[in-house]
Amino acid sequence: MTRTFLAKGMEIVQHDLQQILIRGKGDGNFADTVNKEVSLLPPKENLRMINNDEFLFAKQSFDQWSLLCLKKKSEKELYRLVSVFNANEEILASDYSNTTYFEISGENKNYYLSKLTHFDLRAKKFPVSTMAQTLIARIDCCLYNLEDKYLLTCHKSYEDYFKDRLQDAIDL
């Protein structure tokens, strides 16, 4: 389902994406295992991300990565990916798809988001191809800077509350 929020200078589109949360050392063994499947080497620098057409790969902390599937995969294929990663005994991979995904674009996106978060969204502090884990509307969110838009994710259980807060931020 896609729902769009429109405001002056901002558009929010909801996407139905999938995600795998990966924990591990991030060493060569880790990189090989992941790279074989997604053709991306895990970013080494914390809060950095890389992407190709199919995946977005971000380093969330020293031992945690998020792998977002930008193209919808079958449940079976996703399960297979998780299993392949978990076959490596030094990796923990969990299907993390039950997440809400918003794509936020437009010149005023920072203004509206500043009603909901204290996070410094200025380009010099939050450059393109980086991500952040921060509080938005008082809930834990991940925010990915994709040059001209942000990808914002939060737990699915907050979806209704979060949408109401987004609408409220637009209305007021």
Place this chain on the structure above:
Amino acid sequence: MIENKIYFKFDGKTFEGNEGDTIAAALLRNNVKLVGRSFKYHRPRGIYTCGIEEPNALVQIVNEYNEPNVRATVKKIYEGMVIKSQNRWPSLKRDLGSINNLLSPIFSAGFYYKTFMGPKGFWKNVYEPLIRKTAGLGKPPREFKSKSIHLNHNVDIVIVGAGLAGLLAAKKLAGTKYDVLLIERESSLGGIMKNSKKIKFINDQSPNDWVKKTQRLIENSNNIKILKNTLVNTYNFKDHLIALEDRSVGKPQDNNKPELVLHKIRTKQTILANGHIERFISFRNNDLPGVMLAASFEKYIHRYGVVPDESPVIFTNNSSTFSLVKSLIDLGHKPKAYIDIRDQKKIEAEILELLTKYNIPLYAKSEIEGCDGKKEIKRVTIRIKKNETIKIKTSMLCVSGGFNPDIHLFTQSKGLLKWDKDLLTFKPDKIFQNTITLGSVSGNFSYENVLKEVNEKLSFFEGINDLEVKLDIDGPSDFQIKELWETKNLKKSLWSKSFIDLQNDVTTKDLRQAVTEGFNRIEHLKRFTTNSMGTDQGKISSINALGIVSKILKKDISEVGTTTYRPPYAPLNFSAIAGRSTYEFYDPIRKTPIHPWNVKHKAVFEDVGQWKRPWYFKKYEKETMHEAVQRESKQVRKSAGILDGSTLGKIEIKGKDALAFVNLIYTNSFTKMKPMTARYALMLGEDGMVKDDGIVCKINDQHFITTTTTGGASNVLTHMEEYAQTEWPNMNVYMNSITEQFATLNISGPKAKTIMKRVFNNIDFSNERFPFMTFNTFDYLNTKVRILRASFTGEQGFEIYVLPEHALTLWERLFYYSRDLDLVPYGTETMHLLRAEKGYIIVGQETDGTVTPVDLNLNWMIGKNKKDFIGKRSLTRSDIVSSERKQLVGLVPINKAYGIEEGQQVIEEKILETPIKKPIKMLGHVTSSYFSPTLNHSVAMALIKGGNRKIGSQLYVSTSDLNVIPVEVVKPNFIDPKNERLVT
């Protein structure tokens, strides 16, 4: 220019004002001087200032939810505004409360502390209600749904104040790489340039033209954002400022727009250019309406085009009042008299020249002794020589006692102050944060030096050049002042008062009395007299109080020191602080995938953490919770019930050292546990107290899935991460929270297995193939489900873990396939009842952070042969193993008709005295209690001292009406003690 006329009401009478007028400006325009009554003595009060520092003119805005204590000198009028004066009855002119003024000679400092000591009970029932009724400011506002919002900013530089210094700083930073926020409390920029005629020209332009041009330059710069009508209230550590913007200035509040915006600003550098505050002088009856600060009088002229009086008397101890005289003369008026305490030789030539030219009487080396009038000033008494006074009739007295740099924000930032003997004021000395002070806030009262200061102090910023600005100042260029805090009171009348704090009705006599009574430390004296403790925080008078006290103590002011300036700078609405975190957004809300079904089936929800969990389901509209819970639980025991358990925390643990890790985290031993089996597990803190519980599912030695309590999910993960990262960093183990990745459907009851067989017809649920506390993953339709055979009700039970997107379909299928089996949805209350019947604990209900596994009779869950686990050492402490500790027992009322109340005390006394006169030995308390429909009587669990030894004995449980009910102490397990139902 044609001004737009605005009509508003004050105390029921309609007045006309101009668009842009504050309430005070509009009232002065209509020659209204009496606007309120004072806090304690109900003395008539007028408009003293022209800004946020106002101590007197506080009003109630009736049409804005009866908003109280609004400063008339700040709030702008709009069409239809309804204003009421405060603290008077029945009317402002005839206030019965003014009897307090007649009684005032006995209301000295500390009156309340000394007087209302007895008789016992009088304070609560007589004195306090009476004092509260007669004293005070406005009435509380009506409830309303605020639309105030919060807005966050991250910038490089904040400039507080857009007067001369602030604008010069902004101009210097315009077009640079820095993100700058320029904050101005007024609705237009310019500060002193808009308030007076002190500056004639800037770069050969009128100050107004220069301000407009500079504002355009700033607005076009792209790196500076201007916030008007915004007051910086708080300067926190570290370089964090809170500012309040009033978005409804000069217009009625719009219910669809935010009336207030709370700006939360994080910056690297703060430039304080927030100016100064004029202070008053204490003299007899210095509170009469018609007494006003000189700079405020001038501000009314220039900002609002209002001349409060055409021929006021001016009383000063400094050189700043030149511009007021000049402003009046320019308008064709002139002061009735000019009184300066300085010797004529010390008075600036420009002032003398002006007074002489326009034939204005000068009283040099003189002072105001006092003023007289009933509801407003009628005449002033001037002491021209030590023992010689004259009286002058006047309706207005303008006073200037010098200036205080507006150091509130600077001191909030923990900057240190120093006393300036020449300027007679405290000014910033040492910074504590990244703060720069510019202009009069730094004690720089010379406009010509401001430019130099700006260029010097901002020179370290990269990419900026020195500004060149030519200032043409009208009048004395240097600020000169002679010390005067208070004039000598000639009249000895008991009702003539010389005020030091106008808002709290504190007199200079109160200060003397306080010192006499031993309150010679300024912080003590402040609290004893309540000086500067009003909502204005003594902005125009606190330094005067220090001056007077220093004279009494015969000390230098710098030795007396200042009191602490605390945030906020000025009062701000609770609605602004709360922002959107009210009503529907009070707390974030989490919903499970089954939530829509729960809503449709009339679930009544309870908040568990942020989750909305069904508490119980109403079968019909008038069904009570008790009826619903009794019905649900009976049905579960008879047939089957289903609970939405999706909120339970779930953590996936994997790694080479996962087994060792789980063994350390939980008390149980998992080493010999077979793969694909599960175990109820306890987690302790270092202190040996129960922290959480859950089920640990072992996939293999390297891979586990555990569940946690709903409320404890994030804490448990944090606890695990902390130990993995800090205590056992060499372990190869990782954890992911998968709480949201699986919905959990808990089905239990004697028919549970039958229903499961119907839905999952390819799975063998026999006891042999699927025994209690085992689990497995199965293909189901197009997905996979993990099924765990476990129970929290004491009945045969299964927990189904399924991807959330399939959860609702599966949930409905379970109902579809059990149409003839009476499957009932049940909520958390029934879950609690069912588990209590079985004697299962709930962490947080049977535990409170002081309960060990031994106290709960869960010794069997402690791995005796384990080398270590968190909390193990604490469990060996003598007082932890003492048999006298409180232990978990069951309670059953002897008379089965009685119910036991949760939280009540368990005692040995058969009868409770009423009232209770001697201590009663409390054995413990009831942790859980329910009426069991299966047993048809109440069952309860309690933690009582030496509980295990008391099993079989009779004790008593108190009731809320101070009775007791006899109970039998039993084992905390009321049904199926042999667990036959679990394994059938």
